Amino acid sequence: MDDLIVKTIIRIVTPFIYLYGTYIILNASASPGGSFAGGAIMGSAIVLYTIVFGLAKAEKKVPDRLGKLKREVLLCFILMAFVVVFMGYDVLQLREAGAYQIAYGEKVQVEMLSLVNMGIAFKVAVTLISLFHVFIKEDH
Amino acid sequence: MKKFFIPLVFLGLLGIMFISVMELPAIGDPENPSQNEVADYYIENAIDDTKTPNTVTAVLKYYRGIDTLLEAGVLFTSIVAVISVLRGNEKKRSIKEE
Amino acid sequence: MEFLEIIMDRINYFGAATLLVIGLYTVLTHPNLLKKVIGLNIMETAVFLFMVSVGYVAEGNAPILGTVKEPITASYVNPLPTAMILTGIVVAVSITAYALSLIIKIYEVYGTVELDEILEMRGE
Numbered sequence: 028m029d030d031l032i033v034k035t036i037i038r039i040v041t042p043f044i045y046l047y048g049t050y051i052i053l054n055a056s057a058s059p060g061g062s063f064a065g066g067a068i069m070g071s072a073i074v075l076y077t078i079v080f081g082l083a084k085a086e087k088k089v090p091d092r093l094g095k096l097k098r099e100v101l102l103c104f105i106l107m108a109f110v111v112v113f114m115g116y117d118v119l120q121l122r123e124a125g126a127y128q129i130a131y132g133e134k135v136q137v138e139m140l141s142l143v144n145m146g147i148a149f150k151v152a153v154t155l156i157s158l159f160h161v162f163i164k165e166d167h
Numbered sequence: 168m169k170k171f172f173i174p175l176v177f178l179g180l181l182g183i184m185f186i187s188v189m190e191l192p193a194i195g196d197p198e199n200p201s202q203n204e205v206a207d208y209y210i211e212n213a214i215d216d217t218k219t220p221n222t223v224t225a226v227l228k229y230y231r232g233i234d235t236l237l238e239a240g241v242l243f244t245s246i247v248a249v250i251s252v253l254r255g256n257e258k259k260r261s262i263k264e265e
Numbered sequence: 266m267e268f269l270e271i272i273m274d275r276i277n278y279f280g281a282a283t284l285l286v287i288g289l290y291t292v293l294t295h296p297n298l299l300k301k302v303i304g305l306n307i308m309e310t311a312v313f314l315f316m317v318s319v320g321y322v323a324e325g326n327a328p329i330l331g332t333v334k335e336p337i338t339a340s341y342v343n344p345l346p347t348a349m350i351l352t353g354i355v356v357a358v359s360i361t362a363y364a365l366s367l368i369i370k371i372y373e374v375y376g377t378v379e380l381d382e383i384l385e386m387r388g389e
Binding site for chain 1: 214215218219220221223224225227228232235239242245246249250253
């Protein structure tokens with residue numbers, strides 16, 4: 028797409044879309060939104076970049092090594108599996124040990140950098156970007 | 168005859184679904200069967216159990232974490248399936264062309 | 266008047282049923298494969314609308330509690346169907362991507378995406 032106005036606007040707007048997605052992922056435990064929505068926003072930023080600037084420039088931003096790194100990606104998913112299992116394991120037993128009991132009127136310490144949230148968001152963003160790149164590569 | 172037969176079948180299906188929908192309980196009634204003790208437990212204990220005020224994230228992350236894990240497997244399988252369908256035998260094709 | 270009230274209390278369910286029948290009609294009668302995928306997506310939307318409507322509570326808040334713990338007095342919407350629907354949307358995206366990739370392969374082999382033409386070619 029060779030249009031100066033569209034290119035300039037997208038070049039200005041893309042960092043703010045990233046920033047918005049990052050904010051939603053960091054605040055996924057406390058505010059409306061959640062990690063699925065944040066991952067979709069960050070993925071759609073790169074999809075927008077690909078539509079305007081073309082595939083060759085976008086692949087410099089996101090290297091398309093997924094076809095060669097299948098085994099490593101599978102290992103990453105299994106690692107995330109264990110993270111989810113250990114963090115969500117046996118909530119009731121934790122409660123009986125008095126781990127998280129909070130009294131009325133007390134301020135809740137919300138976890139900001141949650142590994143599971145970032146994993147879910149990463150998963151959604153990677154899926155959107157790689158599917159779009161694979162489909163658009165068929166045209167060339 | 169065939170031209171009118173297919174829409175008639177779908178209209179009949181729509182009528183059957185409307186009649187069955189009339190038997191469901193009304194939307195928004197707090198006494199619905201879907202508002203059972205599971206939802207009450209999630210809302211009352213989400214902060215104590217998981218320190219997460221957003222209840223939907225609490226359900227996704229902690230109470231049903233294995234569900235979310237297998238969903239990651241579904242996404243990974245879909246990526247691998249699309250890549251292998253679209254360019255599974257790219258090498259073979261290039262060898263043949265040579 | 267009572268009949269109208271019954272309908273207005275279940276208007277989301279009626280919309281879901283109508284969307285489901287529209288999607289089923291598209292899937293079963295159109296010969297174009299891309300339109301079949303669109304019909305499949307309409308049916309998925311109908312199921313999502315139905316399940317989200319099941320969890321709604323009249324005049325209930327969104328299920329996001331404050332950062333200060335307080336006793337629960339207000340009524341909240343059921344959070345479980347919303348979480349289930351998030352899972353369902355992700356699965357719907359994967360199914361759509363896989364179907365589209367199969368359609369691309371079919372177009373490369375046969376040169377068309379019309380199902381009746383493909384069946385004619387295979388019959389000969």
